[in-house]
Amino acid sequence: MNRPIVRIYVLVLVLFTTLIYFTSKWAVFDADELEGKTANRRPLIEEQEVPRGSITTSDGVLIAESRPEGGGAHPIYVRRYPQGSEFGNPVGYSFVSAGRIGIEESENDLLAGEENEFASIIDEIQNQTPEGADVTVTLDAQAQRLSEQLLQNAVASTAGSNGAGSVVAIEPDTGAVRVMASIPGYDPNVAKQPEDLSRLQQQGTESPLFNRPTQATYQPGSTMKIVTAAAALDSGEFTPDSTLSGRTGIEIGGVPLENAGGETFGEIDMDFGLTHSVNTYFAQVGEQLGSETMFEYMNRFGFDQDPELDFPDDQMQPSGVYSEGNLLDDGDAIDIGRVAIGQERLLVTPIQMAEVAAAIANGGELMKPTFLQEAKDPDGRTVEELDPDVQSDVVSSETASQLTEMMTHVTEEGTAAGLTVQGAAFAGKTGTAEVDVEQGINRPWFIGFAPAADPKIAVAVMLETCTGCFGGEVAGPIATQVMEDLLSG
Amino acid sequence: MSARNRELLALVPVAVLVTAGFAAVFIVHNNRADDLSGLSLTYGGYFLGLCLAAHVFLRFRLPYADPYLFPLCALLAAVGLVVLYRIDDKLALNQASVFVLGLVLFCLTIVFLRDYHVLERYRYLIATAGIVLLLGPYITRNETNGAYLSVDLGPITFQPSELAKICIVVFLASYLAEKREMLSVAARRVVGLTIPPLKHFGPLLVVWGAAMLMLVFIRDLGSSLMFFGAFLALLYVATGRFSYVLVGLAIFAIGAYAIGSSISHVHDRFEIWLDPFATGKNVPEGAGQIQQSLFAQADGGLFGTGLGESLLKLPGPFAPHCDQPFPDCGSILPAPHTDFIYAVITMELGLFGACGVVLIYALIAARGFKTAVMAPDGFSKLLAAGLTAIFALQAFVIIGGVTKVIPLTGVTLPFISYGGSSVVANMILLALLLLVSDRARRPRGERVDPVAPDVEGLTT
DSSP states (O other): OHHHHHHHHHHHHHHHHHHHHHIIIIIITTTHHHHOOOOOOHHHHHHHSSOOOEEETTTEEEEEEEESHHHHHHHHEEEEEETTTGHHHOOEEEEETEOHHHHHHTTTTTTTTTHHHHHHHHHHHHOOOOOOOEEEEEHHHHHHHHHHHHHHHHHHTTTTTOOOOEEEEEEETOOOEEEEEEEEEEOOOGGGGGGHHHHHSHHHHHHTTSSSHOOOOOOOOOHHHHHHHHHHHHHSSTTTEEEEEEOOOOOOOEEEOOOOOGOOOSSEHHHHHHHOOOHHHHHHHHHHHHHHHHHHHHHHHHHOOOSSSSGGGGGGOOOOEEETEEEEOOOSSHHHHTTTTTOOOBBOOHHHHHHHHHHHHTEEEOOOOOOOOEETTTTTTTEEEOOEEEEEEOOHHHHHHHHHHHHHHHHSSSSTOOOBTTTTOOOEEEEEEEEEEETTTEEEEEEEESSSSSSSEEEEEESSEEEOOHHHHHHHHHHHHHHHHHOOO | OOHHHHHHHHHHHHHHHHHHHHHHHHHHHHHTTTTOOOGGGGGHHHHHHHHHHHHHHHHHHOTTTTTTHHHHOOOOOOOOHHHHHHHHHHHHHHHHHHHHHHHHHHHHHHHTTTTTHHHHHHHHHHHHHHHHHHHHHHTTTOETTTTTEEEEEETEEHHHHHHHHHHHHHHHHHHHHHHHHHTTTTTETTEEEEEEHHHHHHHHHHHHHHHHHHHTTTTOHHHHHHHHHHHHHHHHHHHHHHHHHHHHHHHHHHHHHHHHHHHHHHHHHHHHHHHTTTSTTOOTHHHHHHHHHHHHHHHHHOOOOOOOOOOBBGGGOOOOOOOTTTTSSSSSSSSSSTTTTTHHHHHHOOOHHHHHHHHHHHHHHHHHHHHHHHHHSHHHHHHHHHHHHHHHHHHHHHHHHHSSSOOOOOOOTTTSSOHHHHHHHHHHHHHHHHHHHHHHSSOOOOOOOTOOOHHHHHHO
């Protein structure tokens, strides 16, 4: 009778092994699939059980908070955005039905209080309720408001504007993003109702949910000449005094290139070429440097990859030379002379051009841009804070100071003559990309930093379209006022 | 080291588990500002006191019994108590009180059935009692989720199938011990199959019929699978003929299929089991239960969320209007303290915790079958094997239901689930196993208790 008993035990073991197999299937192997099932309300409820941390600007303005709803001992927490549309971009929203975008998504781990296992055990022993950390962002509410106001004024007062534009301001020595304005904007509170949100998404060309400073790519026009000049000087192949012909109509890539307004010059040096934004000068520089050197320096400035910003990947675009949506590199057939003056198939984001200005302002060292000023847990302990981090050494400090001097001439006597920051000249560069030559539709740009001697702030300003306008007259004044505001604050 | 000292040592992990588990739950709940009195921590101490009392009792009454069976069962009870404490501290208090009653019956069983062979004398009485117990819920028309599983006795609800399983096993063990010779030897062969004489096989057909009737009346596939499985195991042990098992399984499957397709409750359970995520018009009610069970397990992962850290009680706006207190209402996982307690364990203690629980059942089965192997006579062997088999099958049926290995049915997870009948019945089952074990392991020449005259004399 003993043998059957042993066999039955073996059968029991087989049955129990099946149980283990199925348990591991549900708990581990199929867990992700189960968590994604629409019938599964657990992630949705769990997410709302914990109060999410607040988001505040560096000047103390509350832009996102969680409010208990449903009352009782077990409420749920729902997001509210007291500032409405002013921070829709880049802060984004966080709602159960709509999901998360913007800073709400990129700082989610901090805001939701998702810490490591060890920290949560310590918290439990210390009688801590699990709660999200309050995040202070580097944005300056006053300058952000001013930027949006200036953009609105500009699109209202210029002919042929489509109503869209961007301002980005970065602290050169820390990478802190002080302003990221994108118009048209939207009120993130709207995203609470799925039908209202989908209406925003349907609005076609206006795309208010589109965070233009990081997501939209445009031809940079002459602001690109800063990158070209930096490559020329830092590679040692040019000095500010190197002379080339500034004649209009010089063949570049086999096709004659015109200067703006058909202006023509004789033998000019780089300082003059930049001050007066002479296309043919920099196109020749670009050709002489060649694709390899140009791409090398573009990469150092952060081109050809997503900005190293703490922001969702799907809301950032790399800057670079595009062909049918793909990035080209120095091995592809490219008219590098025209890339050097911001034409060809070169497309850039506003934040990338702000980083170009910031790198020169910081003596040639590009700091990683960031939104995170500080995160404090509910106890007031700092969990994380801004720790400036070098992204790349773009150019030598000597190159940077030569370039700063040339850029100062732009605002003293060049394409941006007359613009000042706090009554003084500063470093700047205008750009006017031609969107539609026949209709005269342009895309005005301005990048710069101030004060020239000891840069504290770098900006990039861009309006999507206007008719017969120029970077110096439309984008430049916005840049100076935003910089003045940030410098006085 | 003597058996009883080993037993005492094996109780140390139980103490550690109870202490750590209660402390962990207490800390988490207090942080959430849930009202949990410091007094509730004493339920753990209360339980450990009971374990120690049982151990002292065994030291005197059954000195040679298997040293690991009791600590392993105590370990399961400890896991159950900690998880119940996490679900609701009142459940833990009630459960700890039920353990007192269980322990009393455990001791009474050991005292009065010192010679368990007396059971053989009353086997038909016991069998009748078992059947009556099984049909009790049907007779009193007490329906739960479409099945007849419990009897209302004023303030307490009683699940008679828990006690019935012991009665049935005792009857089968006794009957087969006597008839095994005839069932296995005096047989005719028909088409390659060994068929025993109808005279002896008849009662066994009655058992099959009873299992089918259970399916019809109680409408519970799980418990009939459990009973019929134990029956087949005993038949196999008694006769050593695997062909009987095959035939038995086949006729059970045919019967189950026929009844399953005609009784809508059983049919629904099957449909849900085949596709718990089915959508459309004809989705049977109750699919949500198994869905929630799987979702809860998915939250567990390898190591679980930690005791008290998972989502169980629905927060304010999500909570339904409740007439009954939590966890009967307002829990995202239905019946977290009874049918789905294994899902709670997987969710909070992870795959590792769940494996641990299954491993304990496997170890108990190992000790139980070892007792059967060592037992000196046929009835003892069959009794130990049958009790162990039905215990292991019960664990398989409910864990299998919760993890979608088989259709879900409402049996309790032995020693872990909340519920008086289950605890009491399993304590009696454990007492019987220990009685068999004590006799089996008693050294030769040890004086036989005078109240237990020679075994064979009684049965014939």
